[in-house]
Amino acid sequence: MATVNYENKFYLLEDGENVLACLERHNIDYPSSCKSGVCQSCLAQLTSGNIQENWQTGLKETYKAKNYFLPCIAKPTQDIAIKQPGLDETSFPAAINEIIKLSYNVVAVRLTINDLASWIPGQYLNLINENGLIRSYSIANLPIEDGFIELHMKLYPQGLMSNWLKHHAKLNAQVQLRGPIGECFYHNPDKKSFNMILAGTGTGLAPLLGIIRSALKQNHSGNITLLHGGCIDTDLYYQEFLRTLAKNHKNFSYLCCVLKSNGNAIEADISDELKKLLATPENCKAYICGPEVTSKKLKTTAFLAGIASKDIFSDSFII
C-alpha cells in the first residue's frame, strides 16, 4: 500500500484512491473545488516519488517542470511526499477595486493587478482569498484596455467563496491570482475569416464576453453570434452593453432565451436555439461555457450539428 507524506505525517492510500480524497478522508483541509482535474485549485508539488504524466493534465510547462500536479486525479501506487506550493511561487497579488451587482445573483468583481497583459480574456484564473480558499473564475473583459480584470461571480447560497464575497470582501482587499488557465479564448494570429457561435448559460457569459471583445478588438472578419440562456428573465444580465455592442458592430449579433419567461425574453431551451442557429454551420467555430450540465449538452449539440471537435472550445464550470 502506498502512502502520502504531507506536512511530516504519513497517510495510507486505499486501493485506487486519489491523493486529495485520501487527505480529506483523514480530515486534512487541503484546497480543492472541482475534484475532477479542471480547476487547479488543489495544485500540489511532488517533493519525492515518481510523477505520472496524467497527474499533470492541463498544467503549464513551467509547473510541470517543477513537479506540480493535481492531487484530485493522482492515484499513486508508490509512496510520495507532497507540499502545497507557496503563494509567492505561483500567484500574484491583486486588489478588489469594485464590486458591481449585475443581477439578483451575479456580481462583477473588478481587480487591479500590476501586470495586466498576462490575463487572456476567456481564460480562467484561480482567485485565492485571505483564508486560502481557492475558486476558478473566467476573465470577462479586456484587462489591458480596461485597466482591471473583471470576473462575473454567481453567488451560491451557502457557497464558501460566495459568502466571503457577500459578507467579508472589502474594497481594496488583497487577494491572490493564479493562472491564467485553459484553451477557451480567441486565438487567430493569421487573421483567418470564420464564423463564431458562442453559447452559454448564467455566468457562462463571462468568458464568452471576453472572447467576443477580443475578437472585435482584433477586427475579426466573419459573423459573431452570441446566444445567452438562463432559467428566468432576470438570469440574463449585461443586456444593455450587449445590445449596444451589436448596434456598433455589424458582424456581431446578440440572442438570448430563458426556460420560463414572464414576457421579456424568448422562451426556449438553449440547446434547441443553438441547433436552429447551426442549421448550416459553415466555416464555423463554437465556444461553449457555463455550468457543467448545460455546457456538456451544448457541446454535443454543436458537434452533432457538424462542427468539428477541434473547432469546439469550451470551459465547463465544474462545481
Added chain:
Amino acid sequence: MSDSLFNRLGGQEAVDTAVDIFYRKVLSDDRVNYFFDGVDMDKQINKQKGFLTMVFGGPNNYTGKDMREGHKHLVAKGLNDSHVDAIIELLGGTLAELGVAESDIQEVAAIANSVRDDVLDR
C-alpha cells in the same frame, strides 16, 4: 512498417479525421447512444481516438485489463454483444465513407472483435 494497416489507413491523421465521423454516428444511433448520456465530449473524443488507433493497428497502450475496467460500468448498464456488433458496424460505415478498401475494413473489424470478451468482461 510502411505497409502496416495503421499506415495504410493514413496514420494519426486518419484517426483524427475518422474520430468525428465515427463518434457522430455513435451519438446518433439509438442502439448505443444512451450509453453516452451526460458524458463529456472532449474526454470521449480522446478516448475514441485511443480506440481507433488501436483498431487501426497503430501504437497504443490499451491492455485487456483497461478494456475490462473501462467498460464494467457499461456492462452493468446492459452492454452486450448486440452493442459491440453495432459499434463494429458504425466503424465499418465510417471507414467506407472515407473510401477505405473493404479488405482493410475487414481487418479493422477483426481487431475490434478481438477485444470483445474483454469489453464484455467475460
